[in-house]
Amino acid sequence: MHYLLMIYSNEAAMMNRTKPEQEQMIAAYTAYTEALKKAGVLAGSNRLRPSTDATTVRIAGGKSQVLDGPYADTKEQLGGYYLIDVPDLDAALSWAARCPGATHGIMEVRPIWNMTSYP
Amino acid sequence: MSLRAQDPRETAEAVARRSYGKLVAFLAARTRDLAAAEDALSEAFSAALADWPIGGCPANPEAWLLTVARRKAIDSARRSRTAEAATDHVRLFAEETDAEGSEIPDRRLALMFACAHPAIDANIRAPLMLQAVLGLNAETIASAFLMSPAAMSKRLVRAKEKIREAGIPFIVPDREDLPARRDAVLDAIYAAFAEGWSDPGTDVVRRDLTTEALFLARLVVELLPEEPETLGLLALMLHADARRATRRNENGDYIPFAEQDPARWNSAMIGEAEALLRRASAHGAIGRYQLEAALQSAHIHRRRTGVPNWAEIVRLYDALFAFSNSPVVALNRALAKAEINGAQAALQDLDELSADARLKDYQPYWAARAELLAKAGAQAQARAAYEIAIGLERDPAVRRFLQRRQASLPA
Numbered sequence: 130m131h132y133l134l135m136i137y138s139n140e141a142a143m144m145n146r147t148k149p150e151q152e153q154m155i156a157a158y159t160a161y162t163e164a165l166k167k168a169g170v171l172a173g174s175n176r177l178r179p180s181t182d183a184t185t186v187r188i189a190g191g192k193s194q195v196l197d198g199p200y201a202d203t204k205e206q207l208g209g210y211y212l213i214d215v216p217d218l219d220a221a222l223s224w225a226a227r228c229p230g231a232t233h234g235i236m237e238v239r240p241i242w243n244m245t246s247y248p
Numbered sequence: 249m250s251l252r253a254q255d256p257r258e259t260a261e262a263v264a265r266r267s268y269g270k271l272v273a274f275l276a277a278r279t280r281d282l283a284a285a286e287d288a289l290s291e292a293f294s295a296a297l298a299d300w301p302i303g304g305c306p307a308n309p310e311a312w313l314l315t316v317a318r319r320k321a322i323d324s325a326r327r328s329r330t331a332e333a334a335t336d337h338v339r340l341f342a343e344e345t346d347a348e349g350s351e352i353p354d355r356r357l358a359l360m361f362a363c364a365h366p367a368i369d370a371n372i373r374a375p376l377m378l379q380a381v382l383g384l385n386a387e388t389i390a391s392a393f394l395m396s397p398a399a400m401s402k403r404l405v406r407a408k409e410k411i412r413e414a415g416i417p418f419i420v421p422d423r424e425d426l427p428a429r430r431d432a433v434l435d436a437i438y439a440a441f442a443e444g445w446s447d448p449g450t451d452v453v454r455r456d457l458t459t460e461a462l463f464l465a466r467l468v469v470e471l472l473p474e475e476p477e478t479l480g481l482l483a484l485m486l487h488a489d490a491r492r493a494t495r496r497n498e499n500g501d502y503i504p505f506a507e508q509d510p511a512r513w514n515s516a517m518i519g520e521a522e523a524l525l526r527r528a529s530a531h532g533a534i535g536r537y538q539l540e541a542a543l544q545s546a547h548i549h550r551r552r553t554g555v556p557n558w559a560e561i562v563r564l565y566d567a568l569f570a571f572s573n574s575p576v577v578a579l580n581r582a583l584a585k586a587e588i589n590g591a592q593a594a595l596q597d598l599d600e601l602s603a604d605a606r607l608k609d610y611q612p613y614w615a616a617r618a619e620l621l622a623k624a625g626a627q628a629q630a631r632a633a634y635e636i637a638i639g640l641e642r643d644p645a646v647r648r649f650l651q652r653r654q655a656s657l658p659a
Binding site for chain 2: 130132216217218219221222240
């Protein structure tokens with residue numbers, strides 16, 4: 130099954146990290162990504178620019194409405210994701226727990242909607 | 249086989265009782281589709297009731313039901329899914345055919361671990377287990393958990409969907425994860441038991457689930473025999489159940505624990521509980537349920553000697569509090585200490601506890617407070633505390649009991 134591991138974290142705290150702290154975190158993410166690759170479960174991953182770079186768009190009354198900023202203005206924001214292919218939720222959860230994001234933020238694990246099983 | 253001679257309906261019912269959970273667990277283990285497994289099995293039972301009175305009971309009713317249920321499940325998967333997905337589903341159901349003819353493997357433990365998975369809302373774990381393992385319907389479960397049948401049914405459907413769509417596995421966790429996951433299973437079983445236990449004895453409408461909970465606890469003991477906490481849970485439940493009959497008198501009036509006649513407690517259950525507790529303690533790994541069972545066991549002292557061993561009881565509450573940090577445990581410890589140090593000291597302990605918001609609408613807290621205040625001679629305050637306790641109680645027999653106590657206070 131495919132699962133999306135979403136990393137939610139406090140952007141302000143992330144920005145306030147010292148250079149060595151940042152390097153340490155990047156090294157941790159690099160090692161984690163390597164481990165996913167070695168296990169043959171990685172299907173995709175990306176880090177996102179901070180939510181200050183986000184723009185929302187919706188159509189209201191036939192007109193598109195574009196707004197600066199993220200959809201939900203919460204302290205924790207989606208900062209990146211891993212798409213993995215593992216046998217079950219337990220495997221997905223154990224990979225999520227290993228992600229550095231589980232330490233500096235919160236991991237949300239969502240199964241991918243398998244369109245073939247939808248009538 | 250002797251089953252052939254029996255009434256087909258009786259045979260079907262006997263198989264349902266013995267094998268329901270086993271068949272559900274087996275059917276759903278690969279697909280993780282509990283709802284489909286339950287539907288297929290219920291169709292198979294209907295088919296049995298139609299078929300067996302005419303054709304006679306099969307030699308192996310369990311295997312017969314499994315074969316029919318699997319066929320129904322495959323039919324239904326073909327009907328309701330796209331070709332590609334149906335192929336997957338059918339393959340998963342069909343792969344299990346290998347086991348045909350031999351004994352059906354017992355995957356009920358894995359099923360219980362799926363029902364009590366941390367990804368499932370804690371409040372629905374017990375109902376889910378009662379339905380999946382024992383085949384209880386939503387109405388019955390709703391009645392025990394004081395919920396509307398429609399709401400219970402909806403929550404059960406949602407939980408089953410979560411198991412299927414989130415990919416919650418039907419497996420017994422490995423050593424590393426076992427303790428925490430096992431506790432979730434035990435907590436769910438105890439929740440089912442406690443609902444039945446607090447069941448107002450005079451209220452015939454509400455369903456009592458203690459028998460079902462005891463069945464589940466025995467099942468876990470059978471399938472996980474080397475887990476001391478599992479043994480502790482069953483011991484605790486047996487100890488509590490041994491006193492069931494003495495909680496009410498012949499008029500249905502509530503009898504508080506201290507006034508129960510120990511001679512009327514069920515000796516066989518107490519004996520079994522004590523043996524389980526000894527078996528558990530041999531493992532040398534103490535836990536919450538073993539301590540709670542040990543507390544029940546300490547009350548047996550009164551049965552033997554006529555006098556409760558309060559020092560031992562306080563010591564056990566201390567240990568239990570270290571485990572649970574629960575205000576209810578702290579309350580019970582204070583009450584046990586009151587038996588040694590007197591009401592005034594206990595009231596001071598209760599004052600400290602009263603800061604905990606969880607005790608504010610906890611009836612036993614107010615009833616205990618009222619008793620202690622009465623003993624300490626603070627009649628007006630005792631009356632007020634009884635008033636709150638009466639207002640919080642939902643069991644009419646206990647309410648009557650509290651009202652009598654309140655009325656007996658000197659003016």
